[in-house]
Amino acid sequence: MRFKHALGLLSAAAMSLALAGAATAQDKTVKIGVILPMSGGTASIGAHAKAALEVAVDIINNAHPELEKLPLAKNAGLAGLSGAKVELVIADNQGSPATGQNQALRLITEEKVVAILGAYQSGITLTASAIAEKYGIPFLTPESVAANLTERGFKWFFRTTPIAPDFVRIYDQFLTDMKAAGAKTDAIALVHDNTEYGSSVANTIATGFKEKGRAGVIDVAYPVNATDLQSQVLQLKEKKPDVVLMISYTSDAILFAKTMQSLDYKPPLLLADDAGYSDPSFIKAVGKLSQGVFNRSAWAVGPAGSPSAVVADMYKKKSGEEMEDTVGRQMQGFFVLVDAIDRAGSTDPAKIQAALKATDLKPDQLIMGYQGVKFDDKGQNVLASAYIIQLQDGENYVSVWPKTNAEKAPMLPYKGW
């Protein structure tokens, strides 16, 4: 028995030696840490993001001449690092800021990643990026939008997505155009959860709208992952706002749609701030109850053969889902990060940081509808932008605004079911 025990220990030791040996022999791999919600209430987002990033890795690591406009696609691997491949190290944030922070620490100290991408929920990006800042590792968030993330004076933090002040501009112009088209847009209700994302975006929009002379903003807050939303829908029903702006994750977005139908409440104009309303499982679950909802998106599939159409096709093959704004922004952020590593020609964090600061991508080098990627001193992409899309038939979003980018005319009023 004792012999068997010793044998077990020996073979374990041999295996770990073999593994360690493999790691040193393959130092042509660039490890990038990714923090995502793989479990918890927003796990569907994590599953979609994982598929999208795996498609991005395929595009980078293998030769894709059909996508030659995108940086890194044409050749196999990173040209700047003599053909090195990238490898994802995905960590689960479990929907908790504390876990996200621990995972960032683990990725940096144990997995030795050269940079981190993440972490979907703004509240978790807040804590995880603080660790990266402390260790001097670049952290890029492709999708967290809370304004304060880039207001902390961080040196290692970058963000490609449009953020709340951009939304204020987009929504204000959109509502002005809708008013010109005959819709009433005076009383606006901001319906949001109490997370970092919900409350900070609602706050920025409320302040921004006030500055733009939009009075009559009503605030309807609710706790995230609510068991019941009847009283909020009844509040809206009583106050009768012209526009309801939803700032919600998937679970609450679905429950809102169901509750609005059962209490027979339809606002004249329903506008959603991305997040839950872009989740394909929202459309599958309650798309038919939400016909005519407007949504923010920087994603449009584009004509056949365009890089975005090719990428959308690859993503659909991988995940079985339609490509949408959230995974698109995640993929785009990952491309920006890896492009910087490629240009740095090194895995030294300081060189990657310098390359990120020098990023200057043009619209035709992107899969998203940004006007480009260029970071300001705070790490925010100053060329980020978005369209307004609408779920006209309850199954697929079509872009409806601005006019230059519209596939169809906006449909009013909100139809519901």
Add this chain to the structure above:
Amino acid sequence: MSLILVQVIVGGLLLGAVYALFSSGLTLVWGMMNIVNFAHGDFVMLGMYVAFVVYTLMGGGPILGAPLATLVLATLGVIVYFGLIRDIMKGPMLAQILGTFGLALLLRYSVFWWFGANFQSLPQNIVGGTYAVAGLRIEASRLLAGVVALLVTLGLHLLLTRTSLGSKMLAVAEDATAAQLMGIRPDTMQAIAWAIAAGATGLAGALIANFFYIVPTVGETLGIVAFVTVSLGGFGSVPGALVAGLLIGVIESLSGYLIGAVYKDIVVYLLFLFFLWFRPQGLMGKM
């Protein structure tokens, strides 16, 4: 009183009945065995997925889904009792907590693995839409859940107080050794208790699936409510869970409407703590 306020209260009562429905199984297991089942929320989740599978594979509604969910979960209850509970009952309290908590994670991530993380939903009008009565709107699916909640509570109460099976189960709960001397097999009684509790929970899940979204982690959201309902009603008391569920539902709805939804949990839990200060055994629990 304004019509909207009446709608808020009616909505609260229906919500409360649902809370009571998925809490009765938890209180029963506690009453029988002094075990707090942390996997309770995930039993509700499994009931929801049974209803979902019945709908997607066979196109069946709650008439088929609800009994099937009851049956599947009752079977699972017996398996869980013999496979896990019977052994961890002999261990310390910590083993019981970790045992059922581990079971919760196992169930949650098995469903996660099989069905994926996506949110699912049954068609909105699967139980016949919404009634409009004198300006009030009452969803048929919630009304069905409310009525079943009353029936289940009544049924369990009668079972425990009026039948010989109920007396035997209570005898085992009181003193397993003495019951054994009287010719009652504690194992059988406790397995039956688990079957009933898990079955009632599965039934609750199948009925909630008619108006709630379905996702592997939904047990986290619903489980907490069940614990509050059961401790307010008194651990082990089935009628207590009903009264507590209705109370919590109405208080939540009213405070959510009048003060604001982000404060409704504060109101509920403050009242809850205040109440336990005076009556730690809950509304209808025994000391």
